[in-house]
Amino acid sequence: MIQNIPLEKVLFIDIETVPNASSWEELSETEQKLWDKKTRFQRKDEISPEDYYEKAGVMAEFGKIICISIGMLEKNETLRIKSFANDDEKKLLREFGELFNSPRLRDVILCAHNGKEFDFPWVARRFLINGMQPPTPFQMFGKKPWEIPHLDTMELWKFGDYKNFISLxxxxxxxxxxxxxxxxxxxxxxxxxxxxxxxQRIVDYCEKDVLTLANIFRRMRQEDLLQRNINLD
Known part of the structure; x- marks a missing residue:
């Protein structure tokens, strides 16, 4: 039961992503061809690869992370939130990765909305693309399903109904x-x-999502809503 999960071990997380280039024209010829192949079966016949490029922000091979916001519960029932935001994705990821050197995060449980399909694999892939190993909680190889420290509020809401999709x-x-x-x-x-x-406007939006995520998880546990306190140390 999720009521038995120690809340102080849960790291609530949300990421914001964008296409790696601001426009189709900025892609190399090779990247344009690869994008065409990647999206061929997702596009309708009348939609060109160029027009479909606005979707690149949801694909880790063609996008980048510009913000990661996290939240953890304090003993006084406030949610402390911290964001990592930078135009330099490698710097952003390096700073985010250093967070997991903290003893408090040694046995952390990651929680996101649709995290198993988006946030968690995105973070892991972008670490590798930038030449770094993903932090331990994002590494899944060789682990049994019950050993993976991931919670997903969308999955919790499905109750086994794999056809169901619900937005945050x-x-x-x-x-x-x-x-x-x-x-x-x-x-x-x-x-x-x-x-x-x-x-900064995107950071503010991402932090609101983290607070909302944490409160959804609280509601699922039949608990009161949390307040927020910026700047997690």
Whole structure:
């Protein structure tokens, strides 16, 4: 039962990603061909590889992480949140990876919404692409399913119904939690990053998602909502 999970060991996490290049024209000829092959069966016949490039931010081979926000529960029932955000993805990942040198995170349990399909593999892949080993909690090779320290609120909500998909926003609504999408949503991240060049706005959005994620998990445990306290040490 999730009620038996020690909350102080749970690391709530959310990432924001964008295409690795701001436009199709910035890709090399080789990258354009590889993108065409990668997306051929996902695109409808009338959609060109160029038009479909706006989706590159959801594919780790063609995108990059611009923000990782994390939250952990303190003894006074506040959620302390910290963000790693940088145009230099390698620097961002290196700083994020150093976090796991802390004794407190030795047996940490990762929690994200749709994390098993998106956040966790994305982080691991981008570490490898940048020439670094992923932190231990993101490494899955050789582990039995029950040995992998990952929680996914979307999976918890499915209750074995693999056809079900629910957004973080909708799940927050049904649990009576304030929406994290009061300013922007995921579809706007790329344009805010490349056109408006407002990384801080994306960080604020990512941190709201972390607080919402933690409160959804609390509701699933029949517990009260958390407050937030920025700057996790």
């Amino acid at each position: 926003e909708l799940l927050a609504h049904v649990f009576g939690i304030p929406t994290p999408k009061d300013d922007i949503d995921g579809s706007m991240v790329s344009s805010i990053y490349y056109i408006e060049k407002d990384l």
